[in-house]
Amino acid sequence: AQSVAQPEDQVNVAEGNPLTVKCTYSVSGNPYLFWYVQYPNRGLQFLLKYITGDNLVKGSYGFEAEFNKSQTSFHLKKPSALVSDSALYFCAVRDRRGYQKVTFGTGTKLQVIP
């Protein structure tokens, strides 16, 4: 069975400071990994993905994530946080061998303080 853990329910960071939102995963085979963001009363928006290749993945709005196979982690990062980044962030995993099921974490609320 595959799973995703987002250990922090909420992350607070001052505007302009770097931010990190943590994610660890568990799958039987090799993973596809994704980050999505959800604004209030909205659907999820795709931020970035790791499929293969470079462990550092760059995505939308200046976000990036680093795939670490040995630590089974895929932490989301941004060098300088904006107030507009405040939202709910979800990490998701799909096993390469099973096309269908995407498993999401429980989400981390990011609060950027002006």
Add this chain to the structure above:
Amino acid sequence: ETGVTQSPTHLIKTRGQQVTLRCSSQSGHNTVSWYQQALGQGPQFIFQYYREEENGRGNFPPRFSGLQFPNYSSELNVNALELDDSALYLCASSWDRVHEQYFGPGTRLTVT
């Protein structure tokens, strides 16, 4: 390019009733997945349709069923509604079964 749309936006039903939710996939996408998102939780995978066939299913009972049409739009049907079915139902489409998904705004279902 039109994004993923869902209807209706909100719905209130009574326990025991049946409901149909609709989703139009993004142009060019042949795969649709449905998710249930309870308050304060991450989306839970219900099932996926690929080229009009169910392609995988999560841990949901058979009273959750679906369809995908030749234009790749999709329906989610839930029979014998229970109070715990109250949630945001999200539809997501993608180019194929592997790549990132693009989500609709969701349908908020309340069962009383």
